[in-house]
Amino acid sequence: MCKVGFLFSIFPLVKRIHLILFSSGFAWLCNAQTSDLPNIIDYTGKVNYGYQAKENRDIDIIVIHSSYYVNPDSFLVSGVMKQYKQYGVSPHYIIDREGNIYLTVAEKNIAFHAGSGKLPGTDxxxxxxxxxxxxxxxxxxxxxxxxELNALVSLVKDIKARHPIEHLVRHSDIAPNRKTDPWAFPWEQFLQMAD
Ligand SMILES: [Zn+2]
Structure with missing residues (x-):
């Protein structure tokens, strides 16, 4: 429920047109109150690799991966991005250990994150x-x-609200002979939280 409307109910004499303009200006406040999605940090300007630009595509799959920086071992976002660049791959989002969400490729574009594989139960x-x-x-x-887990749950719920997601899978589900990520991940617990 947006509480901004209440403020206007105590100013009954304000001209109607002013009310409409004022209300629309505060629409973002209502949105902020009803969403628990953490702030998304836009890193798309830093990524010129690992994706193909598209205007229209259907999205019905979410793939969860995990990464770490191997030289030296750390959870530096800049480090894992350096590795992605090296291999010409990228996810759409990276979530760090503090729960910050980085958008690296716009959702409308095809990101190269899955490699070869097959969606379970389909061809x-x-x-x-x-x-x-x-x-x-x-x-x-x-x-x-x-x-990190809570941010992932919020992000997945947000994506599910915007796209008709039919398949929420791990990288290891689509490429079981090749991939083992996401590592050390409580999958069943996550599925319940993101439902
Ligand atoms: Zn992966």
């Missing part, structure tokens, strides 16, 4: 074309932090 192999890829930062022995 679909063009996973990148119809998916959003999210990288969290974990290692095989370091599960996600609470802030």
């Amino acid at each position: 679909r192999t063009a996973i990148n074309a119809n998916s959003i890829g999210i990288e969290i930062l974990t290692t095989p022995t370091n599960p996600p932090t609470e802030a």
Whole structure:
């Protein structure tokens, strides 16, 4: 429920047109009150690799991945992005250990995050074309932090509200012979939280 409207009810004599203009100017306040999505940091300007620009595409898959920086071992976002650039890959989003969400490729574009694979229960192999890829930062022995997991849940719920998501999968689900990520990840708990 947006509380901004209440402010205007105590000014009954304000001209109607002023009220409409004023209300629309505060629409963002209502949105801020009804969404628990953490602030998204726009890193799209830093990424000129690992994606193909598109104007229209259908999105019905979310793929969860994890990464860490290997030289030296750390959870630096700039480090994992350096690795992605090296391989010409990128997710749409990266979530760090503090729960900050970075947008690295706009959702409308195809990000190269899945590689070859097959969607379980289907014959679909063009996973990148119809998916959003999210990288969290974990290692095989370091599960996600609470802030990281909560941010992922919020982001996935937000994406589900905007796209008809039919498949929420791990990278290891679509490429079981090749990939083991997301590592140390409480998948069943996450599915319940993101439902
Ligand atoms: Zn992956």
